[in-house]
Amino acid sequence: MRTSKLSVSHIKRIFICLFIFGWAPLLQAQENVCEKTITISAANDWPPYSYKENGVFKGLDIEIIELLLQDVNICWNYVAFPSSSRAFSEFQKDHVDLIFAASYTSKRRGFAEFSVAYRSEIMQLFSHISQPPLQKSPKGRSPLAFNNAIVAINQGSVYGPVFSHFQAQCTDCVIELSESIDRFELIKHKRVNFAVEDLLSGAYLIKNNTQLSHSVRATHITVHSNPVHYMLRPGMFSEKKLREFNLAIINNKSRIETLTNQYKARLITKKNI
16 A cells, blocks of 8 residues: 555656646746737848848848847737838838838827937938048038039938938939939949938948949048937837837947947948948
């Protein structure tokens, strides 16, 4: 009888161990399940910020948003649209939850919530490599080089009050094209004097295109520098979750700066700026 009782006790211990060690990983996995899954508008071809390689989204903004969402236990899906205007349209239809690298405007605030800023966007003036070095203008005034110049820009981008004033004074001086490569091609063939481009995007194009590297370079003129935010679908986050998301941005500031500097070091050289 004693042997039988010990056997029953031993069997109980085995079942207890099986329960603890067998179910613990499953219980832990359940605890780590994302609170929700959101849809993010990403670009297929906007290096170095967002691009698709072998079916996987990569880039600086991809790395940053994934870092932040993991911090707040949110899962994500990416969707790509042919243009930023289409992305904004789908956002307003509630088909998109988050758009990254968004400049804050009062018009956009009418249909979107904004996170705190997570990085800066530097809009630089690019020219033909044969263009003599440009002089910086007094603060708050258009670059002297803009006088009688033709400038290619991206439709819908924000370039700040100084450039907006220049554009309003000379509407024929500005050409709007949706693709960076097209704007740089116009510089290469000297059909425009300048293009305004995101500094890292322009540096990436120059570095990875042999023809452009021999004809286009960044000047030392920064047209506009401003913070960029995440545009969030209203109601997507509760007030508590929005605070957590903003806090994740603040707490990861140094990591975001490190990532950004790593991209800059790979792309910007004395040759292309």
